[in-house]
Every structure is written in C-alpha cells, then in structure tokens.
Amino acid sequence: MTISASHSSLGITNICCIGAGYVGGPTMAVIADRCPHLTVTVVDLNAERIAAWNDPDLSLLPVFEPGLDAVVGRARGRSLFFSTAVDEAIASADLVFLSVNTPTKTRGAGAGRASDLRWVEASARQVAAAATGHTIVVEKSTLPVRTAEAVKAILSASQGGTDSSKTFSVLSNPEFLAEGTAVSDLENPDRVLIGGEDPAAIEALASLYAHWVAPERILRTNLWSSELSKLTANAFLAQRISSINSIAAFCEATGADVQDVARAIGTDSRIGPRFLQSGPGFGGSCFQKDILNLVYLCQHYGLHEVAAYWEQVVALNDWQKQRIARLVVQRLFGTVSGKRIAVLGFAFKADTNDTREAPAIHICRDLLEEGAHLAIHDPKVPATQIARDLGQAPQHASSALGRDGSWELCDSPMEAANGADALLILTEWTAFRSLPWPDLAAVMRRPSWLFDARAIADADAARAAGFQVWQVGRG
Ligand code: NAD
Ligand code: UDX
Numbered sequence: 001m002t003i004s005a006s007h008s009s010l011g012i013t014n015i016c017c018i019g020a021g022y023v024g025g026p027t028m029a030v031i032a033d034r035c036p037h038l039t040v041t042v043v044d045l046n047a048e049r050i051a052a053w054n055d056p057d058l059s060l061l062p063v064f065e066p067g068l069d070a071v072v073g074r075a076r077g078r079s080l081f082f083s084t085a086v087d088e089a090i091a092s093a094d095l096v097f098l099s100v101n102t103p104t105k106t107r108g109a110g111a112g113r114a115s116d117l118r119w120v121e122a123s124a125r126q127v128a129a130a131a132t133g134h135t136i137v138v139e140k141s142t143l144p145v146r147t148a149e150a151v152k153a154i155l156s157a158s159q160g161g162t163d164s165s166k167t168f169s170v171l172s173n174p175e176f177l178a179e180g181t182a183v184s185d186l187e188n189p190d191r192v193l194i195g196g197e198d199p200a201a202i203e204a205l206a207s208l209y210a211h212w213v214a215p216e217r218i219l220r221t222n223l224w225s226s227e228l229s230k231l232t233a234n235a236f237l238a239q240r241i242s243s244i245n246s247i248a249a250f251c252e253a254t255g256a257d258v259q260d261v262a263r264a265i266g267t268d269s270r271i272g273p274r275f276l277q278s279g280p281g282f283g284g285s286c287f288q289k290d291i292l293n294l295v296y297l298c299q300h301y302g303l304h305e306v307a308a309y310w311e312q313v314v315a316l317n318d319w320q321k322q323r324i325a326r327l328v329v330q331r332l333f334g335t336v337s338g339k340r341i342a343v344l345g346f347a348f349k350a351d352t353n354d355t356r357e358a359p360a361i362h363i364c365r366d367l368l369e370e371g372a373h374l375a376i377h378d379p380k381v382p383a384t385q386i387a388r389d390l391g392q393a394p395q396h397a398s399s400a401l402g403r404d405g406s407w408e409l410c411d412s413p414m415e416a417a418n419g420a421d422a423l424l425i426l427t428e429w430t431a432f433r434s435l436p437w438p439d440l441a442a443v444m445r446r447p448s449w450l451f452d453a454r455a456i457a458d459a460d461a462a463r464a465a466g467f468q469v470w471q472v473g474r475g
Contacts, residue, residue: 015028361389421445
C-alpha cells in the first residue's frame with residue numbers, strides 16, 4: 001500500500017538492510033554482487049557481528065556458507081557495506097529491507113507458538129523516525145500473515161510531522177534460501193515473491209531482482225498471499241520430513257528400507273524426489289517456528305482442526321529426536337552412565353555453522369541426562385556455541401564428576417572415538433560419509449556401536465570392521 005502517493009521517482013540507488021544475520025548478510029551480498037551500481041548497507045545493533053562481516057580475513061565471516069566469502073570479497077567496499085550506524089543508513093536509503101529475527105515468543109500471550117515481533121516493530125519504528133523522502137519498506141523476515149498492517153500503521157504514524165515529504169510503501173518479499181546452499185539459492189532462486197499494493201514499488205523491487213532473475217520467476221501477489229506463502233512453503237517442506245520420518249520408524253519395525261521407499265515414491269512425478277531424506281528430525285531456525293506460528297494463527301481464526309493438523313508435524317519431529325536418544329540408551333544395555341559416546345555433527349544440517357533448533361541439542365541433552373560423556377566433533381561449530389546450546393561448559397571425562405553427564409569438543413572423528421562405546425552421526429557432513437572403520441574400531445571399546453541417524457555411513461564396511469549398526473529407517 002502507498003501510504004502517501006507524493007513520491008515522484010522510484011529509482012533505487014541506495015539500499016539499507018536492517019539485520020546482518022543468516023538472511024540479511026548473504027542476501028545483501030548477492031544483491032550487491034549482482035548490482036555493482038548500487039550502494040547496499042547492511043546494519044545491525046550487534047557490533048561484534050558487524051565487525052566480523054568487516055573482517056579482512058574472509059574466513060572469519062559470522063555466517064559460514066559455501067561461496068559466500070568470494071561474493072563478499074568481490075562486493076565489499078564497492079557496493080556492499082556493513083555498519084552499526086542504523087539511522088544514517090536508513091536516512092539515505094530508497095529501499096529498506098527488514099531482515100531481523102522473528103523467533104517464537106517465550107512468554108506472554110501465545111508463548112511457545114506466536115512469533116515474537118518486537119524486533120520487527122523496533123526496526124519499523126526506527127525506519128519511521130529516520131527515513132527521509134520516499135522509502136520502500138520491504139518485509140524480508142518471515143512474518144505472520146497481516147503483519148504488514150502493523151508495519152504500515154507504525155510508518156503512517158510518523159507521517160504528517162515537520163517532514164511532509166516523508167512517505168512509505170510497504171512490500172512483502174519473503175526469503176526462501178536454505179542454509180548451506182544460501183549463495184546458490186540466491187543466485188538461482190526457484191522464484192522471487194513480491195507482495196504489495198503499490199505497483200510502482202513492486203516494479204522497483206522487481207527490477208532489482210531482474211538483474212539476474214528471469215522475469216517469469218518473479219511472482220507478484222497481494223501482501224497477505226505473500227506473507228502466508230512463506231509460512232505455507234515451510235509447513236509443506238517440514239511436513240514431508242515428518243512424513244518420511246514416520247515411515248522410517250515403520251521401516252525399522254518391518255524390515256523395509258526407507259531409502260528404497262523414498263526412491264520408489266519419489267519417482268512418482270506428483271511426489272518428486274527431494275526432501276525425502278529421513279534423519280534425526282528437522283532443525284534450523286525456521287521450520288518449527290513457522291509451523292507453530294501457523295498453528296497459532298489458525299487457532300486465532302477459530303480453525304482448530306487445521307491447527308491440530310499442522311501441530312502434528314512438530315509433534316512427530318519431537319518424537320523422532322526422543323526415540324533416537326532412547327534407542328541409543330537401550331542398545332547400550334539400558335545405560336549410558338559414564339560411557340563415552342562420540343557425537344559426529346552438531347550443526348542442524350551440513351555446510352552451516354548454525355545450530356538453532358539442531359536435533360543434536362535435544363538428543364545430546366537427553367544423553368547427558370542419562371549420564372553419558374559426549375565427545376563431540378563438528379567441522380564448523382565452536383565449543384562456545386555448543387556450551388550455550390547444552391547449557392553446560394565442556395569438561396574432560398577424567399574430571400567429570402560422578403554420574404552427571406558431561407561433554408568435550410574433539411578435533412576429529414578419531415579423537416572423539418577414542419575409548420568410546422558408540423559413534424552417533426547426527427549431521428550429514430561429507431567427511432562422515434567415508435570414515436576409516438577399521439581404525440575407529442581399533443580405538444573403541446567393544447562391542448562398538450554405530451548409530452547413524454542420517455543413514456550416510458557405509459554400513460557394510462562398519463559391520464566388516466566389527467561394529468553393530470543401526471541406521472535410521474533401515475529395518
Ligand atoms: P538472525 O538472528 O541471524 O539475524 C537477525 C539480526 O537482526 C541479528 O543480528 C540482530 O542483531 C539484528 N537486529 C534485530 N533487531 C534489530 C534492530 N532493531 N536494528 C538492527 N539490527 C537488529 O536471523 P536470520 O536467520 O537472518 O533470520 C531473519 C529473518 O529471516 C527471520 O524472520 C527468519 O524467520 C527469516 N528467514 C530465515 C532463514 C534462515 O535460513 N535463517 C531463511 C528464510 C527466512
Ligand atoms: C528452510 C527452507 O528449506 C528454506 O526454504 C527457508 O527459507 C528456511 O527454512 P533451512 O532450515 O535452512 O531452510 O534448511 P533445510 O534444507 O530446509 O533443512 C531443514 C532441516 O530439515 C535440517 O535439519 C535438515 O537436515 C532437515 N532435512 C531436510 C531432512 O531431515 N530431510 C530432508 O530431506 C531435508
């Protein structure tokens with residue numbers, strides 16, 4: 001909607017993005033790379049994060065994504081800038097992306113389901129106060145349907161003051177990138193979705209993407225369809241994972257192989273082969289949060305059966321994580337107390353350093369509760385992050401007290417396996433697909449177990465080296 005139509009030109013030269021996170025950073029880097037004539041400034045309140053984006057050593061960027069260092073290296077200092085000067089960047093921008101965090105509320109009405117919109121509101125208020133002239137405000141964050149109404153209300157309240165030329169258009173432009181493939185997703189998107197009511201603003205944003213995205217892939221809808229499409233896409237994708245994980249458990253009970261089943265159903269062109277990989281449950285900052293938000297909104301609109309339908313996708317996902325932790329304990333003679341378990345992978349998926357809602361957090365916490373000593377190895381996740389996620393500092397087994405669970409970080413699978421009763425693969429890092437089974441068996445206690453929650457290991461090679469093997473979905 002155009003709150004005021006007093007703007008004459010929508011030529012975009014200056015872009016500001018509020019939020020230098022997993023979405024704001026990579027998305028703006030690709031825009032700046034593909035549009036070298038623009039000035040794109042990514043701002044954040046978190047000075048440490050901005051400093052890391054500005055680090056001359058590109059291997060220290062705060063977000064790890066394959067190919068991102070090269071894109072930032074090309075654009076930074078030319079068309080791409082990272083700064084903590086939020087108001088200045090807003091004031092000189094023709095277009096402002098809101099790419100701030102929208103986690104699930106932890107307290108108050110809707111706690112555990114509704115999105116916490118305080119960062120969106122704060123950034124919209126900041127735009128309202130600092131903008132000059134006509135500004136296109138773009139919702140890049142994933143938001144509950146009809147949030148644009150609130151954004152418009154905040155922006156329009158700032159009009160009519162001393163600066164009568166201050167006007168706004170609000171668009172929704174949700175981001176569909178997946179972590180680990182962010183750069184290629186942004187460079188070759190299946191589609192770009194733009195929702196809005198102001199045709200000139202819609203076309204201004206579309207012309208930005210048109211520098212590298214084919215016109216037929218740029219979809220235009222109204223605001224509410226755009227907001228709801230993002231929640232729906234994530235709900236459908238997560239639903240596929242819960243569906244295949246439910247069948248994985250059934251395969252284990254019946255002697256079927258979930259990978260055969262996935263191939264058999266995935267060749268049906270109506271179903272398609274992607275997102276049918278069973279695993280330890282979906283993680284990441286989006287799926288659970290967005291489904292819970294959908295559930296909350298359905299309840300708000302009195303659609304209780306619809307809410308219950310989607311809620312089951314999350315319930316099945318929780319069950320999958322719990323059942324893997326329980327299964328490890330059962331197979332290790334009903335107790336893991338004082339036993340060393342090598343955990344391979346902590347990130348929620350391969351090729352990212354992100355651990356938000358990682359299944360590893362829940363599975364490791366359950367094993368710690370049972371008194372295990374976890375020797376964790378992940379190629380990208382640092383000890384500080386794991387300590388935050390597990391709520392306890394690392395501790396070597398020798399100094400661990402009594403029957404309390406403990407954990408330590410290891411530099412390699414071999415180091416983690418040393419003296420362990422079991423290997424537990426939780427993230428599908430490429431390196432874990434070809435492990436040195438005889439070498440691992442030689443340093444582990446017997447009987448040695450392999451629990452492969454991603455079904456990526458060479459189970460025959462592991463068995464030949466003397467391992468007992470459980471793989472998700474393989475009966
Ligand atoms: P993030 O937490 O990594 O980054 C958000 C950043 O916004 C933080 O660095 C925070 O400091 C900053 N911020 C918050 N309020 C601010 C303010 N008022 N001024 C300046 N900076 C502020 O989050 P993210 O993963 O980048 O996700 C951002 C949004 O994009 C969310 O709505 C998320 O649902 C959505 N999304 C995420 C992904 C993903 O893969 N992570 C994909 C698609 C969409
Ligand atoms: C997701 C959506 O894919 C993306 O479009 C949206 O913008 C943000 O949320 P992301 O969470 O980064 O992206 O990664 P994704 O590849 O979707 O994986 C999510 C979780 O599902 C991971 O834990 C992954 O391991 C798991 N997964 C994915 C499976 O268990 N099996 C699969 O077949 C696919």
